[in-house]
Amino acid sequence: MSKKRILVISQYFYPEQFRINDICAEWVKRGYDVTVVTGYPNYPKGEYYKGYGWFKRTKQRWKGVKIIRIFLLSRGHGAVRLALNYLSFVVSGFVWAFTTKIKADYVFTFEVSPMTQALLGVWYSKRRKIPNYLYVQDLWPENVETVTGIHSPLVIKPIRRMVDHIYKNCDIIFATSESFVKEIRKRLRVNKDRVRYLPQYAEEFYKPVEKRSVPEIPDDDSFKVIFTGNIGQAQGLDILPRAAQLLKNENVKFIIVGDGREKDNFLGQIxxxxVKDMFVMIDRQPAERMPEMLCSCDVAFLSFADNKLWRMTVPAKLQSYMACGMPIIASANGETKSIIEQAACGVCSELGDAKALAESIIKMRESDIEKMSENSTTYFFDNYEKKKVMDKIDIFFK
Structure with missing residues (x-):
């Protein structure tokens, strides 16, 4: 029997660090033939990675995955350049979808912003008359309004029509939170049950490791709060310098591992x-190093900017933190808060409330964080373990 062929559409792929990398590698292990259509890696700094760029390394193999890179203008800096980045992938993808000779049995689009990339999956699946699956990580047009501040109907209505068109032409829509499922179902006129909840998992290398010193992190007796990942507008990290100011007389350090478009602004806030002496800034690291960095600290931190959209969002780092058995401090409301409280693995404070966050950090320092650590791991294996999540997708590839 020939292998089932999965065509994956994802504007971001290896060496960029997104979970779709691991999903594709796992499909190869499970016996699928996997081809990924992506762009030139440039996230999060907005500059092409070394060795990549205009028509360089357009075809690759990685862990058995075939990679096809189509033209993509780098993100650069500023809203106009970002819009051109989104547009360039769609234009390149339109040409590719209607000219490629590659055949597949299924299309699977990994949708983090921009949603526009899902058009490639629609075009290709219609041309080949095959099932089209969409995995929604970012809700549009809500994400556009939240990130850009644009609410003009002249902009938002066309985006909404595009999103409706994409949803209409998907056989199954997976969504990363129960709140997203509800919102997407509101948009559908028929077959609402084709929207399915599919939580994110953490790669298998995310696991508790023995606490030990890491060269980049001070080996002292401070209470260490670590954040890992993208430093962007959505993360709402501006709350940390304000909370740190309230904790200047406490032995607390904030370890920030990552990079992003808002890093310079964040450093300016520090x-x-x-509170510069309370922060340790570490450049973006390979994902495989995260467990040792997390487990060298006391608690892990996540936050959002104060917005309705983020209350519906469950960030991928929550699963990564839990897989490593980290107690969690969060400045979050909505579904993320509900999960942390249900798991009894941490403390949540109100979005944007620096005073409440500072109080939460003191509370965590005096709490039974070992018990929270155990709860974090238990909840992860009960709800987000990789095999369980991948098996749910597998059902639709038979």
Whole structure:
């Protein structure tokens, strides 16, 4: 019997660090023939990775996955350049979808912003008359309004029509939170049950490791709060320098591992509040290093900017933190808060409330964080373990 062929559409792929990398590698292990259509890697800094760029390394193999890179303008800096980045992938994808000779049995689009990339899956699946699956990580047009601040009907209505068109032409729509499922179902006129909840998992290398010193992190007796990942507008990290100012007389350090478009602004906030000595900034690291960095600290932190959309969002780092058995401090409401409280693995404070966050950190320092650590791991294996999540997708590839 020949292998089932999965065509994956994802604007971001290896060496960029997104979970779709691991999903594709797992499909190869499960016996599928996997081809990924993606762009030139440039996330999160907005600059092409070394060795990549205009028409360089357009075809690759990685862990058995065939990679096809179509033209993509780098993100650069500023809203106009970002819009051109989104547009370039769609234009390149339109040409590719209607000219490629590659055949597949299924299309699977991994949708983090921009949603526009899902058009490639629609075009290709219609041409080949095959099932089209969509995995929604970012809700549009809500994400556009939240991130850009644009609410004009002249902009939002066309985006909404595009999203409706994409949803209409998907056989199954997976969504990363129960709240997303409800919102998407509201948009559908028929077959609402084709929207399915599919939580994110953490790669298998995310697991508790023995606490040990890491060169980049001070080996002292401070209470260490670590954040890993993208430093962007959505993460709402501006709350940390404000909370740190309130904790200047406490032995607390904030370990920030990552990079992103808002990093310079974040560093400016640290300077503004006079808390530079309380922060350790570490550049983006390979994902495989995250467990040792997490487990060298006391608690892990996540937050959002204060917005309705983020209350419906469950960030991928929550699963990664839980898989490593990390107690969690969160400045979050909505579904993320509900999960942390249900798991009894941490403390949540109100979005944007620096005073409440500072109090939460003190509370965590005096709590039974070992018990929270155990709860975190238990909840992860009960709800987000990789095999369980992948098996749910597998049902639709038979």
């Amino acid at each position: 300077e503004k509040y006079g």
